Amino acid sequence: MEQVTLSTEQQNLFDYIEGSENNIFVTGRAGTGKSTLLSYLIDNTKKKFAVCAPTGVAALNVGGVTIHSLFGFPFGILGTEDIGRHLNRRTREVLAAIDMLVIDEVSMVNADLMDTMSRAMGIARGRRKLPFGGAQVVMFGDPYQLAPVPGNNEERAYMAENYQSNWFFDAHVWREDSLERYELSEIFRQHDEHFKTILNAIRDGSCTQEMLDYINQCGNRFPPHDDVIRLATINESVNAVNRSRMARIETAPKRFDAVFSAADEKAFGRTLPAEPVLELKVGAQVMFIKNDDSSTKKGPTGPIKRWVNGTIGRVLELPSSGGVVVDVDGERLEVGRSTWEKVRYEIDEQFDEESGRVKEVLIAVPLAEFQQIPLRLAWAVTVHKSQGQTYDEVVIDMGRGAFSPGQTYIALSRVRSLEGLYLTRAIRMSDVMVDQDVLRFMGQVKPAPIEKLF
Numbered sequence: 032m033e034q035v036t037l038s039t040e041q042q043n044l045f046d047y048i049e050g051s052e053n054n055i056f057v058t059g060r061a062g063t064g065k066s067t068l069l070s071y072l073i074d075n076t077k078k079k080f081a082v083c084a085p086t087g088v089a090a091l092n093v094g095g096v097t098i099h100s101l102f103g104f105p106f107g108i109l110g111t112e113d114i115g116r117h118l119n120r121r122t123r124e125v126l127a128a129i130d131m132l133v134i135d136e137v138s139m140v141n142a143d144l145m146d147t148m149s150r151a152m153g154i155a156r157g158r159r160k161l162p163f164g165g166a167q168v169v170m171f172g173d174p175y176q177l178a179p180v181p182g183n184n185e186e187r188a189y190m191a192e193n194y195q196s197n198w199f200f201d202a203h204v205w206r207e208d209s210l211e212r213y214e215l216s217e218i219f220r221q222h223d224e225h226f227k228t229i230l231n232a233i234r235d236g237s238c239t240q241e242m243l244d245y246i247n248q249c250g251n252r253f254p255p256h257d258d259v260i261r262l263a264t265i266n267e268s269v270n271a272v273n274r275s276r277m278a279r280i281e282t283a284p285k286r287f288d289a290v291f292s293a294a295d296e297k298a299f300g301r302t303l304p305a306e307p308v309l310e311l312k313v314g315a316q317v318m319f320i321k322n323d324d325s326s327t328k329k330g331p332t333g334p335i336k337r338w339v340n341g342t343i344g345r346v347l348e349l350p351s352s353g354g355v356v357v358d359v360d361g362e363r364l365e366v367g368r369s370t371w372e373k374v375r376y377e378i379d380e381q382f383d384e385e386s387g388r389v390k391e392v393l394i395a396v397p398l399a400e401f402q403q404i405p406l407r408l409a410w411a412v413t414v415h416k417s418q419g420q421t422y423d424e425v426v427i428d429m430g431r432g433a434f435s436p437g438q439t440y441i442a443l444s445r446v447r448s449l450e451g452l453y454l455t456r457a458i459r460m461s462d463v464m465v466d467q468d469v470l471r472f473m474g475q476v477k478p479a480p481i482e483k484l485f
Contacts, residue, residue, distance in 0.1 A: 037064075037067070037068065037071055038064065038217055038219075039215050040215060040216065041068045041071070041215065043063055043116045044057065044215070045068060045069065045071060045072060045075070047073065048076075048169055049072075049075075049076060049078070051075070051168065052165060052167050053165070053209075053211050053445070054162070054163070054168045054169070054208060054209070054210050055167075055169050055170070055210075055211045055212075055213065056137070056170045056171075056172075056175070056200075056210055056211070056212045056213070056346075056471070056476075057069075057169070057171050057213055057214075057215070058171075058172060058173050058212070058213070058214050058215070058216060058476060059171065059173065059214050059215030059216065059219075059232070060173070060175075060215075060216075060231060060359055060444070061173070061176065061220065061230070061234075061440070061441070061445075062213075062218045062219050062220025062221060062421070062444065063215035063216065063218055063219065063445035064215060064217070064219055065172075065173070066171075066419060067216060068171075068215070069073050069093060069133070069135060069297065070093075071169050072081060072133065073093065073094065073133065077132070077138045078130040078131045078167070079129050079130045079392065079393045080130060080131040080132070080393070081096075081098050081101060081125065081129050081131055081132055081133070081376050082094065082095030082096070082130055082134075082232055083095050083097060083098045083100075083101045083132070083133070083134055083135075084097060084098070084134065084135040084136050085097065085098055085139040085140050085144075086136070086139065086301065086302065087299060087301070087302040087304070088302055088304065088461075089135055089136045089139075089293060090254070090261075091304050091373075092133075092135075092212035092340070092373055093133075093135050093388075094374075094395070095374075096134070096373075096374060096375060097133070097300075097374065098140065098144065098148065100108045100375065101122075101375075101376065102117070102118070102126075102127070102148060102151050103117045103118060103119060103122045103145065103217060104117055104144075104151075104374060105117070107182070107186065108143055108186045108190070109143065109144070109147045109167075109187045110143060110189060110193070110210065112149050112470060113149075114147060114151045114219075115154050117151070118151060118154060118155055119376075121377065122155070123154075123155040124150050124377075124378045125377065125393065126151065126155035126156060126164070126166075126276060126374045126391055127155050127156050127157075127164075128164060128378055129166055129393060130164065130167060131167040131168070131169060131310060131418060132148075132152070132163065132166055132167070132168045132169070133169050133170075133171075133354050134168065134169070134170045134171070134172075135170050135171050135172070136171070136177060137172040137199050138172040138173060138174040138177045138178060138179070138198070138199065138485060139172070139177050139178070139179050139180065139195045139198045140179065141157075141179040141182075141187040141190065141198070141199065142190070142194045142196070142197060142199060142200075142201045142202040142203075143189070143190065143193070143194070143202075144199075145202035145204060146197045146202045146203050148163070148164045149162050149164075149202070149204040152164035152166055152239055161250050161415065162204045162207055162208035162399075163208075165326060170199075170398045173439050174198065174200075174226060174466070174469040174472065174473060175235065175436075175440060175465070175469060175473070176418065176440065177418070177436070177437065178197075178198075178435065178466065179197045179198060179199070179462070181197070182196070183233075187314070189454065195468070196468040198466075198468055198469070198472065200472045201468070201472075202465065204263040205459070206459055207287065208430050210468070212476040213476070214476045214477060215373055216253060220421050220447060221444075221447060221448065222400070222447075223448055223449060226352065226449050227240045229245065229246060230440065230443060232304070233439060233440045233443060233463055234383060234437075234440045234444075234465075235465060235470065235473070236463060236465030236470065238463055240460060242485070243457075243458050243463075245457070246449075246452075246458055247300075247454065247457040247458055248442070249290045249449040249452055250427070250452040250454035250458075251457070252401060252453060252455060253453065254424065254426055254453045255424075256411075257276075258316050258345075258410065259424045259425065259426050259453060260316075260318075260328070260343060260409060260410065260411065260412065260422055260424070260425055260426070260428075261399055261410065261411040261412075261425075261428055262411070262412060262413070262414050262417050262426070262427050262428065262442050262445065263411055263413060263414065263427055263428040263430060264413070264414055264415060264429060264430050264431075264432075264433065264434065264438060268345060268411070268428060268430060269411040269412060272410050272411035272441060273408040273409075273410050273411055274412040276316070276408075277310075277312060277315060277408065278281075279310045280313070280314050280315065281301050282312050282313060282314075283312075284310040284311060284312050285310070285311055285349040286308060286309070286310050287304070287307055287309040287311070287403065287404045288307070288309075288353075289303070289305060289307045289308070289309075289327065289401060289402060289403040290368070290400075290401075290402040290403070291303075291399075291400065291401045291402065294399065294402055295373075297399075297401040297458065298373045298398050298399035299373050299399060299401060303401060304320075304321075304368075304371040304401050304403075305320060305321075305371070305401065305404075305405065306403065306407065307403075309333075309403060309404055309406065309410075310399070311346055311404075311406070312349075312470050313347065313348065313349060314346060315345070315346045315408060316323055316344075316408070316409050316410050316432065317341040317343070317344055317357060317406040317407065317408060317409050318342065318344075318406065318407055318408075318409035319339065319340060319341065319368050319405055319406060320340060320342070320405050320406065320407055321340055321371070321405040322336055322338070322339045322340050323336040323338045323339065324369060324370075325367070325369075333484045337359075337362075337364050338359060338364065339348045340419075340420075341419070341420035341421065342359060343359070343402055343409055343422070344351070344357040344359040344364070345357065347363060348356075354367045354368075354404070355369070355404055355406065357406070364473070366404060366405065366406065367400070367404070368402045368403060368404055368405075369403065369404070369405040370400055370401070370402050371401045371402075371403075372397045372398075372399070372400055373397070373400075373401075374395040374396060374397055374398055375395070375397040375398050376393055376394070376395055376396070377393075377394055377395075377396050378391050378392075378393060378395075379394045380481075385400050385453065395481050400409070412436055414442045415441075417441065417442070417445050418441060419446055420446070421445060421446075421447060422445050422446050422451065422453040423446070423447055423451050424446070424452075424453070425442075425445055425446045425451060425452065426445065426451070426453045426455060427442045427452070427453070427454055427455065427458075428456075429442070429454075429455070429458065429462055430453040432459065432461055432462055433462040433463075433464055435464065435467070436464040436465050436466045436469070437464070438462075438464065439458060439462045439463055439465075440463070443458075449451070472478070
């Protein structure tokens with residue numbers, strides 16, 4: 032696995048997490064390296080841990096499982112339900128064994144689910160009076176970018192009656208236990224300080240019309256070529272662009288069928304990691320949707336990845352032998368099928384040579400597999416699916432306007448510099464949406480430690 036190099040800020044926060052048993056929320060603006068720190072924590076912690084996320088896609092991206100899969104919860108509000116009846120023996124063993132629970136994209140977790148997780152871990156660990164049964168919880172996410180998904184009318188009514196808001200930070204468990212909050216501040220994606228200042232103001236809703244005028248002036252021009260990736264707010268716009276550009280290529284498409292069984296499909300649930308059927312043509316602009324996991328080229332810190340999730344390229348060849356040849360920045364890359372694994376955690380016993388004793392370890396056991404070419408058409412993508420990506424050039428199409436908090440911030444913060452920004456229309460003040468509950472919570476977040484805090 033490729034080794035990750037941390038900044039001083041990231042390293043100090045990792046050291047603090049590793050040397051602490053406190054519950055910690057790690058946040059930061061787009062491009063501050065939250066995902067980098069998370070990956071490093073997973074690869075380097077000495078603690079027994081499990082990684083989970085609220086959605087299947089997010090869980091797959093970090094090599095973990097969904098929250099509902101880890102705990103055995105059904106979907107919907109669990110409230111005062113008897114949580115113990117959902118915890119089978121294997122689940123209880125796993126929850127009892129872990130020192131640290133890592134939650135990615137925690138901003139999408141609602142308050143009820145957070146409380147239910149705490150209760151379940153208290154039951155499994157035999158320490159019901161302690162939040163999360165005394166285990167450490169480390170959470171990553173940015174509430175300014177992603178929000179919990181609203182439930183049905185019944186679920187909304189329950190949340191309104193029992194919680195200050197839907198957000199994870201308003202869970203009752205945080206009244207009983209302190210949640211330490213740290214924000215990474217060093218932005219690696221952009222280098223223009225003025226642009227950074229404007230992005231941060233859009234993030235927290237403090238931007239002025241003068242700031243938007245500056246952004247609009249910079250972006251009020253046509254892109255230099257048709258292949259600059261377009262970010263749109265809705266799937267319909269994205270699909271229309273990709274269909275139109277594919278139709279311009281007169282050659283016949285080649286079809287790639289994903290390899291998975293009915294049992295695999297059931298295990299993955301409602302969200303498959305890639306398209307079951309992928310059609311490509313020579314000349315199509317594509318985006319990689321999974322990090323390179325098959326590179327044999329070695330560097331000083333580990334395997335050199337030929338591509339990462341979000342890399343843009345162009346199809347050069349569709350060999351009859353299978354696979355796809357893609358051009359990425361002038362480099363010819365041969366791309367075969369990638370494998371996505373659905374896993375579950377189990378307890379295993381392994382011999383520790385240092386101590387000479389057998390110890391319990393937590394292992395991820397493959398439950399199902401899905402194989403597909405790790406590409407999707409990428410003349411256009413949704414703002415939501417651009418989350419975490421970085422582009423040198425981007426066309427932003429806000430359509431009829433932003434419809435969720437953080438949408439405009441996510442879109443604008445994908446591009447490295449204003450020189451690569453192109454707008455189909457001016458950004459309006461009405462496009463800058465910020466949730467007031469998020470402002471209340473994020474006002475209490477501290478900068479990441481500059482020096483070690485222990």
